[in-house]
Amino acid sequence: MKRIIYTLTLLLWVQTVFATEIETRSLDELYAAAIAEGGEFILRAGGDKADQADYYLDMFKARFPKIKVTHGVDLSFYHASRYDNTLEKGGKVNVPDVLQLQTLHDYDYYAERGLLETYKPKNWDKVFPDYKDPHGRWIGLFGVSFSNMINIDVINKDEAPRDAIDYLDPALKGKVVLVYPHSDDAVLYQFWNLKEKYGWEYLEKLVATKPTWVRGTSMPYVAVNNGWYGASFTTSWAFVPYPNSDARFMLPKEDYFLTWFQVAAIPTHAKNKAAAKLYLNWMLSKEFQGKWLQWPVRMDIKVPGGYKPLREYNTSPADFHRFMLKRDMIERFRLQMEQLIGPIEGVSPLEMDYSKKP
Incomplete structure (x- = not known):
């Protein structure tokens, strides 16, 4: 019964x-x-x-x-x-x-x-x-990828970093701006995948290049677009370049990259x-x-911008969704990133002065 x-x-x-x-x-x-x-x-x-x-x-x-x-x-x-x-x-x-x-x-x-x-x-x-x-x-409602945003007036387009290893180039010293991974789950996911592919040693080497760390994924696109820095991989930008802008969005040549779809209910x-x-x-x-x-x-x-359908690239919104469900793992990795990079500094990104170089 x-x-x-x-x-x-x-x-x-x-x-x-x-x-x-x-x-x-x-x-x-x-x-x-x-x-x-x-x-x-x-x-x-x-x-x-x-x-x-x-x-x-x-x-x-x-x-x-x-x-x-x-x-x-x-x-x-x-x-x-x-x-x-x-x-x-x-x-x-x-x-x-x-x-x-x-x-x-x-x-x-x-x-x-x-x-x-x-x-x-x-x-x-x-x-x-x-x-x-x-x-x-x-x-x-719409898809967003975080990958390489480059200012071609600061970094020659042919020499722009595309894959993770490229960001270890000493020639980029002082030209890279990145979001604290422990301040944003999307960026944390990027660093998790870098660790999975290249190992913890890569993350240590990346931190040792002394990029400028900021809060909020908006500051990197403002900073690169303004020419204050030459590159970031922890932000997004339009596929079709804006008129009179030297900023370009470039997907990796080989590496996996982050994509998610902003969801509504x-x-x-x-x-x-x-x-x-x-x-x-x-x-x-x-x-x-x-x-x-x-x-x-x-x-x-x-x-x-002449891009192919998303399924033809090395990215997976579904995997990002699965990652976001693993809250225990996320919180442990977040604390690991804080130990590696240091505590988050600066005001809330909603209170930032975007007219000033970070």
Whole structure:
């Protein structure tokens, strides 16, 4: 009897989860629904520079001018902990309509507790399978790779470091800026993979070159773009160079590199769910995907800059997700990096003066 009850319960759960249909409404129809709901939208986006979401939010606001957008950019683990505190109070106030985080393990945590809305935006079926929850509880919006960012006015393009060994070149002394790996899980993942391939000795040699260490993955791209430094591998940049900029993004020749997809979900306690659905659908539309600076999340959208599809490169967003779930291992390695490099110094990246060389 117990087995029968268990089987029926499981079948009911499966039926409920997989009954979620893909959105069929157009963006204009979703826009009308969001206006009727109240026309407000609250986004909490992971990042380490206040204007980091402006690129896509400015487009969203221009496309849907009647939606009042309130957003905050902060380190993902702070957004998650604030949401946790809200849940402790019953989830009645300060609940964002969309949580958009880099800390992928948080989605597993929230999904297991029934705290994420089950929803599949339009074009859900066009998103790479590894970049979405099969039940519709979270979905990737855009892909980000950390790899070599070079200023070709500081370092000759033909001599630019591409693989890890290149960063040990004495000619780069004083020209490299890196993020403290123990301050950011994505950078920590990069260093973990360097250790796995080249051994602990490589990390010691890299630290011995005395790169400039900074907090926040935004400072390296600002610093390299401004020509204050010549190279970094702990940041991201557009595949297509900006006009009048000497900054170039270069993938490794042989080494593995980091890629993840910034993920979003609608909390079950969200107030403005129609606006949240509008946002997710617009982010997966051709309007946005065709303008993203790096990897589109959709299989049918061409990668900018003449790059090949992501699957043809030595990178794995799914492996980064697996890494993020291994919290015990991460915390042990984080402390190892602190012992090797030293404690994190400097103000929060959200409070940095980006007009000054670090």
